[in-house]
Amino acid sequence: MFFHIVLERNMQLHPRHFGPHLRDKLVSKLIKDVEGTCSGRHGFVVAITGVEDVGKGLIREGTGFVTFPVKYQCVVFRPFKGEILEAVVTMVNKMGFFAEAGPVQIFVSNHLIPDDMEFQSGDVPNYTTSDGSVKIQKESEVRLKIIGTRVDATEIFCIGTIKDDFLGVISDPGAAV
Amino acid sequence: MGFPRHMTTRQPRVPLHLSLVRPIRRRWRRLGRRPACDATRHPPRPPYALSGNRNSGSPSSQCAGCCVMALQPSIEPFNRLVRLAARAFYDDVSMKGDNQPKTSRGDNRGMAVVVLDALTRYRIYIICVVSAVSLSYDLHGRSRLEFARFALEAEFAQDTRPWVREEDLAKALKLHSKQLRRILRFFEEEKLVTRDHRKENAKGTKQHNTAAAAASDGQPVTNKEGEEKVKMHTHSYCCLDYAQICDVVRYRIHRMKKKLKDELDSRNTIQHYICPSCNKRYSAFDALQLVSFTDEYFHCEICNGELVAESDKLASEEMGDGDDNARKRRREKLKDMQQRIEEQLKPLVAQLDRVKNLPAPEFGSLQTWERANIGAFPNGDLGAADSSRNSQGQYGTPMPYMGETKVEVEMLGDGVKEEGAESGKNGSELKVLPPWMIKDGMNLTKEQRGETSKASQFGENSEVKDDKKQDSKDDQSIQEEYIKAYYEALKKKHDEASNNKVKTEVDIPVSDSQSERQVGKKYKREDDDEGIEWEEQQHTGNSTETYKLADLNAEAQESGDDEDDNEWEDG
Amino acid sequence: MEEFFWVRAGPVAHRLVLTSVSSSLSHASPNRLRRPPRFGVAREQSSRMSGEEEENAAELKIGEEFLKAKCLMNCEVAIILEHKYEQIQQHASSDSDPSSQVSQVFEKSLQYVKRFSRYKNPDAVRQVRETLSRYGLAEFELCTLGNLCPDTSGEATALVPSLKSAGRFVGDAGNDKIDKMLNDLSLIKKFE
Numbered sequence: 001m002f003f004h005i006v007l008e009r010n011m012q013l014h015p016r017h018f019g020p021h022l023r024d025k026l027v028s029k030l031i032k033d034v035e036g037t038c039s040g041r042h043g044f045v046v047a048i049t050g051v052e053d054v055g056k057g058l059i060r061e062g063t064g065f066v067t068f069p070v071k072y073q074c075v076v077f078r079p080f081k082g083e084i085l086e087a088v089v090t091m092v093n094k095m096g097f098f099a100e101a102g103p104v105q106i107f108v109s110n111h112l113i114p115d116d117m118e119f120q121s122g123d124v125p126n127y128t129t130s131d132g133s134v135k136i137q138k139e140s141e142v143r144l145k146i147i148g149t150r151v152d153a154t155e156i157f158c159i160g161t162i163k164d165d166f167l168g169v170i171s172d173p174g175a176a177v
Numbered sequence: 178m179g180f181p182r183h184m185t186t187r188q189p190r191v192p193l194h195l196s197l198v199r200p201i202r203r204r205w206r207r208l209g210r211r212p213a214c215d216a217t218r219h220p221p222r223p224p225y226a227l228s229g230n231r232n233s234g235s236p237s238s239q240c241a242g243c244c245v246m247a248l249q250p251s252i253e254p255f256n257r258l259v260r261l262a263a264r265a266f267y268d269d270v271s272m273k274g275d276n277q278p279k280t281s282r283g284d285n286r287g288m289a290v291v292v293l294d295a296l297t298r299y300r301i302y303i304i305c306v307v308s309a310v311s312l313s314y315d316l317h318g319r320s321r322l323e324f325a326r327f328a329l330e331a332e333f334a335q336d337t338r339p340w341v342r343e344e345d346l347a348k349a350l351k352l353h354s355k356q357l358r359r360i361l362r363f364f365e366e367e368k369l370v371t372r373d374h375r376k377e378n379a380k381g382t383k384q385h386n387t388a389a390a391a392a393s394d395g396q397p398v399t400n401k402e403g404e405e406k407v408k409m410h411t412h413s414y415c416c417l418d419y420a421q422i423c424d425v426v427r428y429r430i431h432r433m434k435k436k437l438k439d440e441l442d443s444r445n446t447i448q449h450y451i452c453p454s455c456n457k458r459y460s461a462f463d464a465l466q467l468v469s470f471t472d473e474y475f476h477c478e479i480c481n482g483e484l485v486a487e488s489d490k491l492a493s494e495e496m497g498d499g500d501d502n503a504r505k506r507r508r509e510k511l512k513d514m515q516q517r518i519e520e521q522l523k524p525l526v527a528q529l530d531r532v533k534n535l536p537a538p539e540f541g542s543l544q545t546w547e548r549a550n551i552g553a554f555p556n557g558d559l560g561a562a563d564s565s566r567n568s569q570g571q572y573g574t575p576m577p578y579m580g581e582t583k584v585e586v587e588m589l590g591d592g593v594k595e596e597g598a599e600s601g602k603n604g605s606e607l608k609v610l611p612p613w614m615i616k617d618g619m620n621l622t623k624e625q626r627g628e629t630s631k632a633s634q635f636g637e638n639s640e641v642k643d644d645k646k647q648d649s650k651d652d653q654s655i656q657e658e659y660i661k662a663y664y665e666a667l668k669k670k671h672d673e674a675s676n677n678k679v680k681t682e683v684d685i686p687v688s689d690s691q692s693e694r695q696v697g698k699k700y701k702r703e704d705d706d707e708g709i710e711w712e713e714q715q716h717t718g719n720s721t722e723t724y725k726l727a728d729l730n731a732e733a734q735e736s737g738d739d740e741d742d743n744e745w746e747d748g
Numbered sequence: 749m750e751e752f753f754w755v756r757a758g759p760v761a762h763r764l765v766l767t768s769v770s771s772s773l774s775h776a777s778p779n780r781l782r783r784p785p786r787f788g789v790a791r792e793q794s795s796r797m798s799g800e801e802e803e804n805a806a807e808l809k810i811g812e813e814f815l816k817a818k819c820l821m822n823c824e825v826a827i828i829l830e831h832k833y834e835q836i837q838q839h840a841s842s843d844s845d846p847s848s849q850v851s852q853v854f855e856k857s858l859q860y861v862k863r864f865s866r867y868k869n870p871d872a873v874r875q876v877r878e879t880l881s882r883y884g885l886a887e888f889e890l891c892t893l894g895n896l897c898p899d900t901s902g903e904a905t906a907l908v909p910s911l912k913s914a915g916r917f918v919g920d921a922g923n924d925k926i927d928k929m930l931n932d933l934s935l936i937k938k939f940e
Contacts, residue, residue, distance in 0.1 A: 002857075047857075049828060078814065102859075112448070126471065143896065148461075150462040164906075166898070
């Protein structure tokens with residue numbers, strides 16, 4: 001789920017940036033530093049949408065750097081256990097399939113795929129029901145439920161399932177639209 | 178070789194902690210047999226009794242015996258837990274090498290249960306020894322009063338005997354020590370048992386008993402001479418780790434239930450994968466790193482082996498073919514299993530709950546425990562003991578405290594391992610040594626003689642008993658008193674038993690009648706005695722003690738056979 | 749007994765923390781969406797998890813911080829990110845390649861929300877939020893519904909089990925209310 005939240009960060013700025021464009025410098029540095037990062041608590045910082053407040057700078061002894069506490073609004077993407085979302089299948093193999101929902105990678109292992117879907121290897125590996133009506137392959141869109149998340153320093157990895165009510169394929173690229 | 182009959186005759190079991198230990202004790206006190214707390218009767222605190230202070234951590238000045246008494250109710254629930262767990266989880270453990278063919282004859286499943294039981298009840302064995310000692314002592318014309326007191330001492334000793342020398346245990350169980358070691362190693366891996374090994378010189382071992390006796394009589398034995406001359410042997414000791422057992426059992430049950438639940442609604446499970454070649458486990462969270470671009474499988478990061486999904490084992494096992502029906506069947510089976518787990522583990526779970534808020538008995542390492550018991554650190558410097566243990570390591574390199582370990586008290590039961598040749602010497606010692614010591618010595622010889630066939634040993638004992646009965650009428654009156662007290666308590670217990678629904682209690686199959694039968698000893702006993710735990714019996718003094726050892730063995734055979742299941746389902 | 753010996757735990761950890769797994773009780777798992785709600789019964793399992801603090805979006809256990817925070821539907825995020833992307837493009841066209849200016853996270857998110865936005869028109873997006881917020885939904889629920897656009901009350905409660913908590917949509921009346929809400933949404937979509 002995407003959120004719009006306010007975060008705070010202490011920014012260090014070199015004295016050479018002091019001047020009429022100090023604030024711009026600060027913001028661009030903030031964007032550079034923060035956007036695209038990931039933390040277990042807040043998830044992925046997708047985009048900074050505004051700076052709410054820049055506090056009083058504090059000169060660091062010895063270096064001349066100044067630390068500004070910056071409050072900024074940003075869009076974050078944070079997957080939750082139990083959350084249901086839609087994702088695009090990126091890879092299918094015998095062990096299950098990988099899907100992507102924005103910045104987050106989700107793995108759906110084969111035992112979390114409905115039992116009536118079987119793996120078919122070939123050029124386009126896929127999971128297909130016995131009657132062939134439903135197919136999961138690369139670029140399929142699926143609705144899945146996240147049942148587990150693991151947070152690394154730079155990444156959140158999720159385990160998902162489509163073995164529940166109202167989960168599964170939304171559209172598959174092979175089918176006629 | 179099963180003895181299913183006894184099960185029908187067995188009476189409903191009373192949880193051990195509800196047993197009549199206490200009423201009988203009270204009786205003892207009234208009879209004035211109970212050792213008092215005063216220094217005159219207990220001048221130099223019997224070495225083993227000090228471990229009653231396991232909570233305080235230091236040998237305190239109070240009477241250790243009382244301390245043990247106070248603590249005893251708290252250990253029994255744990256022992257019971259062990260016995261329940263043994264039956265629940267380890268009764269099909271076969272201690273066999275893979276290369277040996279599994280014949281019905283050599284099938285030693287159930288042995289694990291026997292060993293665990295023995296560890297919880299090692300004291301039974303001790304008591305049995307004690308009685309032998311005391312009886313033979315009577316042969317020498319000493320008074321029975323002494324015996325009574327001694328029996329009580331032994332009773333205290335039992336509780337302070339968590340660390341058991343493995344050889345002794347093997348002998349008590351009539352197991353080959355190698356076999357026993359294999360079992361114990363298994364339990365060590367299962368985290369039920371703590372083991373310790375160290376080098377001891379043979380002479381020191383022999384002197385254990387005298388040392389113990391002397392120490393209890395206030396003559397601290399300092400036996401430093403000849404230390405270097407004697408060859409060092411590595412001896413292993415083992416001890417139940419109660420705190421850990423609770424955790425292990427709880428965790429195991431949790432895992433069982435969780436696994437079934439996960440299997441049942443497989444939607445919420447994080448799949449795990451295992452590398453068949455290097456056994457490394459992965460979870461689905463590692464999926465990204467495991468993907469192979471050459472084939473459809475996950476590959477081990479270390480050895481590049483093809484990973485296998487863990488629960489697939491179960492799935493394939495139970496499903497066979499992959500059709501819908503099989504799936505349904507499997508589901509039903511899982512559900513059924515879940516139900517049965519609930520039902521069959523109920524006693525175990527109940528016991529876990531009961532034990533949850535009790536402090537688990539802690540004995541510390543072998544050295545710590547021994548030192549605490551011997552009082553080698555009168556100031557309760559257990560930390561020092563611990564560190565010494567560390568310095569010594571587990572592999573028995575001789576340590577600076579070696580001299581002390583000689584003095585360390587091996588309880589009465591240790592005598593078993595003494596050589597038969599010692600008997601003559603013991604006889605001569607009889608005259609010089611105080612009664613405590615003599616008993617030990619005698620015990621050894623008796624044990625030794627009876628070692629090849631327990632039946633003969635018991636026969637002997639009962640003969641002795643008969644002699645004794647003829648010998649003194651005083652004894653008989655005392656005996657009658659005991660018996661009276663015993664039955665009183667027994668009655669109380671029965672009342673209790675009928676009050677509490679003991680249905681859920683799965684208890685150790687102590688079948689007295691059966692063991693008797695097995696030993697082939699004619700043995701005069703009332704039927705009421707059936708199904709009574711040893712605790713009660715030890716209090717009755719002379720009338721019940723001897724069959725105990727046999728009982729243990731009977732159990733060994735019993736649990737070794739497949740009908741052990743019955744007992745479990747009894748609960 | 750023997751059947752469950754496969755669960756032997758082997759070497760085990762010390763103290764363990766027991767975490768109860770929420771049990772979802774429904775058995776069907778249609779792998780196709782938009783099916784008629786054969787199992788239209790709402791799953792009631794959600795609220796009976798004990799006092800443990802495991803994250804579970806189905807019960808709105810997403811932490812105080814996020815519970816209070818403003819959630820964004822994919823369509824809203826799409827508007828924000830597209831706007832921002834345009835800005836960057838304008839800004840960056842002078843110095844360098846615009847795509848190198850944004851993080852991979854940004855790019856992937858943008859692609860994602862563009863693909864999964866139900867409503868493209870900013871007015872429609874605003875209407876969706878307005879409509880949904882009339883029903884006393886939590887932010888997280890609102891956005892989940894806005895993102896997934898369930899067709900029926902059965903589907904909605906399956907996807908957002910927390911709807912059935914706090915007595916907001918109880919019984920048949922509650923289901924009717926949900927249906928009405930979903931109908932409102934589909935109307936917005938229709939007239940977008």
